[in-house]
Amino acid sequence: MNLIEELRWRGMLHDFMPGTEEQLASGMTTGYIGFDPTAHSLHIGNLATIMLLVHLQRAGHKPIALVGGATGMIGDPSFKASERSMLSEETLQFNQAGIQKQLEKFLDFDCGANSAEVVNNYDWMKDFSFLGFLREVGKHLTVNYMIKKDAVQKRLNVSEEGEGRAEGISFTEFSYQLLQGYDFYHLYKHKNVLLQMGASDQWGNITTGTELIRRIDGGKAFALVGKLVTKSDGTKFGKSEGGNVWLDPNLTSPYQFYQFWLNLADDEAKKLIKVYTLLPQEEIEGLISQHDEAPHLRTLQKALAKEVTTRVHSAEDYMAAVEASEILFGKGDINALKKLSEDLLLTVFEGVPLVSVSRSDFESAATVPDLLADATQQQVFESKGEAKRMIQNGGVNINRQKVSLFDAGNGFELLHNKYLVVQKGKKNYYLLAVTE
RNA sequence: GGGGAGAUUCCAGAGUGGCCAAAUGGGACGGACUGUAACUCCGUUAGAGUAAUCUUUCGAAGGUUCGAAUCCUUCUCUCCCCA
Numbered sequence: 001m002n003l004i005e006e007l008r009w010r011g012m013l014h015d016f017m018p019g020t021e022e023q024l025a026s027g028m029t030t031g032y033i034g035f036d037p038t039a040h041s042l043h044i045g046n047l048a049t050i051m052l053l054v055h056l057q058r059a060g061h062k063p064i065a066l067v068g069g070a071t072g073m074i075g076d077p078s079f080k081a082s083e084r085s086m087l088s089e090e091t092l093q094f095n096q097a098g099i100q101k102q103l104e105k106f107l108d109f110d111c112g113a114n115s116a117e118v119v120n121n122y123d124w125m126k127d128f129s130f131l132g133f134l135r136e137v138g139k140h141l142t143v144n145y146m147i148k149k150d151a152v153q154k155r156l157n158v159s160e161e162g163e164g165r166a167e168g169i170s171f172t173e174f175s176y177q178l179l180q181g182y183d184f185y186h187l188y189k190h191k192n193v194l195l196q197m198g199a200s201d202q203w204g205n206i207t208t209g210t211e212l213i214r215r216i217d218g219g220k221a222f223a224l225v226g227k228l229v230t231k232s233d234g235t236k237f238g239k240s241e242g243g244n245v246w247l248d249p250n251l252t253s254p255y256q257f258y259q260f261w262l263n264l265a266d267d268e269a270k271k272l273i274k275v276y277t278l279l280p281q282e283e284i285e286g287l288i289s290q291h292d293e294a295p296h297l298r299t300l301q302k303a304l305a306k307e308v309t310t311r312v313h314s315a316e317d318y319m320a321a322v323e324a325s326e327i328l329f330g331k332g333d334i335n336a337l338k339k340l341s342e343d344l345l346l347t348v349f350e351g352v353p354l355v356s357v358s359r360s361d362f363e364s365a366a367t368v369p370d371l372l373a374d375a376t377q378q379q380v381f382e383s384k385g386e387a388k389r390m391i392q393n394g395g396v397n398i399n400r401q402k403v404s405l406f407d408a409g410n411g412f413e414l415l416h417n418k419y420l421v422v423q424k425g426k427k428n429y430y431l432l433a434v435t436e
Numbered sequence: 437g438g439g440g441a442g443a444u445u446c447c448a449g450a451g452u453g454g455c456c457a458a459a460u461g462g463g464a465c466g467g468a469c470u471g472u473a474a475c476u477c478c479g480u481u482a483g484a485g486u487a488a489u490c491u492u493u494c495g496a497a498g499g500u501u502c503g504a505a506u507c508c509u510u511c512u513c514u515c516c517c518c519a
Contacts, residue, residue, distance in 0.1 A: 219470095263472065265473065272497095294471095294472080296473090298471060325472080382483095383482090384482065386465095390466060393466045393480065394466075394468095395465085395467065427472070428465095
């Protein structure tokens with residue numbers, strides 16, 4: 001199966017330029033995708049794009065991941081309603097290092113001719129003078145061309161519905177597409193890159209690149225964009241209650257990461273298992289029909305969670321997440337908790353907020369609200385009233401036992417003479433540690 | 437420059453002197469149900485208190501009144517229409 005067919009059945013293909021398929025068929029083609037260092041970690045939205053590179057490589061082509069050290073300094077205006085705030089150079093450098101490391105996890109850098117590469121556009125942009133850039137690059141495209149891009153229209157026009165007015169676009173952000181276009185040209189020139197991929201919102205920026213290659217060099221380069229992953233209700237995908245789902249285990253713990261996939265709605269799991277795993281078509285179809293027969297078993301979510309957690313983190317992290325989930329959502333009661341060694345307890349509750357309470361505060365807290373609001377310095381509950389209300393609603397568990405009276409004293413048994421497992425609602429856990 | 441409208445608790449939006457911590461809807465959170473789901477239903481949604489009740493809150497600051505989100509004054513900001 002060639003790349004296009006592969007992406008098509010997976011539902012990942014949005015559009016590509018005429019001739020792309022022929023180019024890919026003609027032999028090993030080098031393609032790249034850029035990632036701007038807007039944060040020090042990539043999130044699962046980026047991961048969908050990374051999968052494009054993975055598929056490119058699996059189809060026998062050569063993938064290049066570009067870290068946008070230069071473009072990140074500018075900010076991509078595509079389809080954004082407002083001007084973005086600029087990141088400081090220290091932040092950018094920190095972010096670049098972070099995402100470069102992550103990118104390296106997903107591609108094969110040692111498989112002969114089509115080994116992956118990572119490049120940073122800062123390396124070739126840093127020495128460009130402003131005048132040089134205007135003369136060598138800017139001259140080749142008209143503002144008329146650049147302004148026509150859908151991606152910038154949002155910032156130029158007052159919408160007809162009157163639902164807001166254009167905020168305007170700075171010259172800086174307007175220039176973004178030129179930078180990205182030049183990247184493509186540079187890679188075309190120096191690394192024989194003929195294809196740029198990306199999410200569908202990058203179409204405009206990518207075609208600026210192919211246009212630049214055509215005008216400067218008379219060359220022919222290609223574009224292929226993937227579908228933007230959205231939730232079935234059309235809202236942004238990749239956000240959980242806690243915000244973005246990051247690939248960095250310090251931002252989103254492997255347990256939380258695993259839980260995110262496990263909790264997907266059925267329809268989403270069906271869609272996403274094709275995007276985020278490399279399982280072959282027959283296997284996925286099998287899983288889907290298996291799932292439909294007994295949806296409550298959530299075969300799909302489990303398979304998806306396993307694949308992605310293992311790929312992004314590790315097999316060990318996956319196992320630990322499964323184990324933690326069983327303890328937290330299984331029948332585990334206080335006895336199950338008591339059986340855990342201190343190490344295992346901490347492992348299970350890794351990623352769960354750890355709340356320290358001094359021994360004296362712990363002992364002087366007369367009631368549960370005192371303990372969970374005051375003694376924890378509002379880390380579990382904002383106020384005693386809130387704690388009380390939730391207890392009255394039956395929403396508080398300590399050591400997996402429901403707290404039924406809000407004025408009950410705190411005669412709880414500390415695990416390992418130190419810990420208390422506090423549950424606020426079903427899914428919000430806190431590990432209370434009594435410190436001396 | 438001229439004329440008009442408005443600013444309310446997370447959001448939208450009622451409330452025009454006491455019955456207002458403030459209707460209603462949304463969101464969020466909790467509970468029941470369930471598949472750690474969806475749907476549905478129920479509850480909570482300023483702080484303190486077991487409670488009675490008290491404290492802070494309706495753009496800001498003053499004032500009138502026994503009593504103000506509601507009346508008056510000034511200020512700040514927003515929106516609309518006409519030039």
